[in-house]
Amino acid sequence: MCGIVGAVAQNNVIPILIEGLKRLEYRGYDSCGIAVHLDRKLQRSRSTSRVADLEKQLATSGLTGFTGIAHTRWATHGAPVTHNAHPHFSRDRIALVHNGIIENHDDLRAELQALGYVFESQTDTEVIAHLVDHMYTGDLFETVQQAIKRLTGAYAIAVFSADEPHRVVAARQGSPLIVGLGDGQNFVASDAMAIAGTTDQIIYLEEGDVVDLQLQRVWIVDVNGRSVEREVKTVQAYSSAVELGPYQHYMQKEIFEQPRAIADTLEGVVNIMPELFGDKAFSVFQQIDSVLILACGTSYYAGLTAKYWLESVAKIPANVEIASEYRYRDSVPNPNTLVVTITQSGETADTLAAVKHARSLGMLHTLTICNAATSAMVRECALAYITRAGVEVGVASTKAFTTQLVGLFLLTLAIAQSKNRLSEEQEQAHLKALRHLPAALQSVLALEPHIVAWAEAFARKENALFLGRGMHYPIALEGALKLKEITYIHAEAYAAGELKHGPLALVTEEMPVVTIAPNDTLIEKLKSNMQEVRARGGQLYVFADADSHISPSEGVHVIRLPENYGLLSPILHVVPLQLLAYHTALARGTDVDKPRNLAKSVTVE
Numbered sequence: 083m084c085g086i087v088g089a090v091a092q093n094n095v096i097p098i099l100i101e102g103l104k105r106l107e108y109r110g111y112d113s114c115g116i117a118v119h120l121d122r123k124l125q126r127s128r129s130t131s132r133v134a135d136l137e138k139q140l141a142t143s144g145l146t147g148f149t150g151i152a153h154t155r156w157a158t159h160g161a162p163v164t165h166n167a168h169p170h171f172s173r174d175r176i177a178l179v180h181n182g183i184i185e186n187h188d189d190l191r192a193e194l195q196a197l198g199y200v201f202e203s204q205t206d207t208e209v210i211a212h213l214v215d216h217m218y219t220g221d222l223f224e225t226v227q228q229a230i231k232r233l234t235g236a237y238a239i240a241v242f243s244a245d246e247p248h249r250v251v252a253a254r255q256g257s258p259l260i261v262g263l264g265d266g267q268n269f270v271a272s273d274a275m276a277i278a279g280t281t282d283q284i285i286y287l288e289e290g291d292v293v294d295l296q297l298q299r300v301w302i303v304d305v306n307g308r309s310v311e312r313e314v315k316t317v318q319a320y321s322s323a324v325e326l327g328p329y330q331h332y333m334q335k336e337i338f339e340q341p342r343a344i345a346d347t348l349e350g351v352v353n354i355m356p357e358l359f360g361d362k363a364f365s366v367f368q369q370i371d372s373v374l375i376l377a378c379g380t381s382y383y384a385g386l387t388a389k390y391w392l393e394s395v396a397k398i399p400a401n402v403e404i405a406s407e408y409r410y411r412d413s414v415p416n417p418n419t420l421v422v423t424i425t426q427s428g429e430t431a432d433t434l435a436a437v438k439h440a441r442s443l444g445m446l447h448t449l450t451i452c453n454a455a456t457s458a459m460v461r462e463c464a465l466a467y468i469t470r471a472g473v474e475v476g477v478a479s480t481k482a483f484t485t486q487l488v489g490l491f492l493l494t495l496a497i498a499q500s501k502n503r504l505s506e507e508q509e510q511a512h513l514k515a516l517r518h519l520p521a522a523l524q525s526v527l528a529l530e531p532h533i534v535a536w537a538e539a540f541a542r543k544e545n546a547l548f549l550g551r552g553m554h555y556p557i558a559l560e561g562a563l564k565l566k567e568i569t570y571i572h573a574e575a576y577a578a579g580e581l582k583h584g585p586l587a588l589v590t591e592e593m594p595v596v597t598i599a600p601n602d603t604l605i606e607k608l609k610s611n612m613q614e615v616r617a618r619g620g621q622l623y624v625f626a627d628a629d630s631h632i633s634p635s636e637g638v639h640v641i642r643l644p645e646n647y648g649l650l651s652p653i654l655h656v657v658p659l660q661l662l663a664y665h666t667a668l669a670r671g672t673d674v675d676k677p678r679n680l681a682k683s684v685t686v687e
């Protein structure tokens with residue numbers, strides 16, 4: 083993953099680069115660094131702590147420069163130690179930052195070592211820095227165009243030379259990169275948010291593009307070396323949306339923003355219409371005979387939930403696949419399938435590759451449920467529904483997930499309507515339930531004090547089981563994922579009926595078993611599964627709908643949700659699980675918003 087930002091300006095670029103890094107930390111935070119051009123020399127500062135630490139380091143050193151590049155790292159090749167932190171230098175002439183993976187780095191390293199280059203890091207990135215230095219002609223733009231021809235893999239790079247002040251050259255292949263146009267200053271970054279507030283004039287570079295950034299001009303060539311004009315877009319600056327406000331953590335803020343995020347996502351939905359997904363959606367929905375959902379992580383669990391809706395409401399067969407698996411397996415393509423990607427960021431490398439793979443197999447009907455309107459995924463898919471969660475900063479996804487579910491429910495209704503499987507009366511009932519969601523979520527959020535009490539007990543555990551049935555099974559999976567992501571407690575989720583086929587062996591008096599108990603048609607079956615746990619001494623922590631008739635007793639702890647919410651119940655039941663993970667993490671003192679080893683946006687495979 084990693085985040086890149088670079089600037090060519092007439093003033094000191096350090097403040098812009100530091101601000102950019104802070105906004106790019108969601109892409110990884112194992113280490114960070116900045117290099118600037120000063121008096122025809124390269125200067126750099128690196129830290130294996132967070133950007134705030136780098137900022138302090140720079141304030142002390144007083145480093146300044148008018149041309150610079152910066153990087154925040156998610157380690158792939160080499161441990162997160164200072165000598166592996168970017169920017170990497172070659173012979174004190176070339177400075178380079180990189181996002182992605184260079185697959186032929188071993189061969190190139192051997193070649194460059196034979197030429198006398200000495201490597202200081204274990205990274206694949208340093209290989210590019212030495213390669214650029216080795217091929218350097220005195221014209222960095224020309225050199226980078228030639229050097230990238232030697233690279234295999236995915237990358238976005240930004241590079242400058244001690245010999246060429248006021249010039250940064252950048253290139254992308256498989257990893258995102260944008261150019262920001264300013265007045266007498268220009269920028270390059272992994273995303274537009276990095277430079278929001280400095281400029282809103284953005285160019286989204288295309289695969290294979292190389293850009294020459296100077297003070298007064300920006301020159302782009304495409305993959306064939308031909309000069310190209312790319313559209314300049316005005317992108318709304320959303321810097322204020324990432325303020326923490328009265329909250330202690332972004333995750334907490336984002337959990338509590340869910341009523342607003344869902345209301346915003348539903349804004350403009352007056353009636354159910356296929357056109358919510360694009361002009362051509364109606365004819366596409368009429369043609370399709372199945373749905374294939376591709377996603378990763380939390381978004382994958384949103385997809386698993388939607389499968390229940392699609393098959394029960396729209397009566398259309400739906401498959402859900404982990405994007406990184408689908409892209410590499412042999413599958414049987416059906417051209418009448420609607421391929422749906424779900425992605426918060428719109429930049430996840432595996433999901434992007436999976437939809438391209440589906441298209442290469444002749445499946446041309448593509449649709450994305452995405453939270454980033456200008457992302458690569460929205461550009462990639464023919465149809466789209468943009469969720470309005472707002473920027474999600476916490477690495478553990480919360481409001482993005484619940485708004486994805488809203489988008490997927492709308493998709494279910496729109497497909498059902500296009501196929502005449504939705505009466506006017508049903509449509510109105512579903513719309514009413516959707517519109518009541520923000521208020522219903524407020525009542526669930528009000529349960530927080532009860533959950534805090536449970537979190538104390540969870541904080542002392544190293545294992546937990548989560549049980550759910552039917553469309554709440556994916557919610558159990560998501561609850562377990564939340565807990566492991568931010569508390570590092572080993573948590574596993576099972577469809578409750580599977581308990582007896584293995585996981586029951588794990589149940590002892592030490593094992594907390596979180597159970598999602600909506601008052602649906604499976605409630606009696608679930609109660610039997612709960613008995614199986616109690617008979618082995620397991621401690622049940624049950625989130626039950628008010629009318630589920632489940633009462634607290636010895637070893638059975640119960641928190642009641644105010645109402646049964648029918649088909650939309652997964653959207654409510656996930657919220658207490660988010661709060662449980664959050665408060666357990668607080669009690670354990672882990673880094674809630676930036677859990678170890680993870681990143682918000684995963685742009686490597």
Ligand code: G6P
Pocket residue numbers: 378379380381424425426427428429430433477478479680681682683684
């Ligand atoms: C990362 C994030 C997860 C997210 C997943 C998929 O692993 O930490 O929260 O669910 O990527 O991301 P996407 O942007 O495609 O939804």
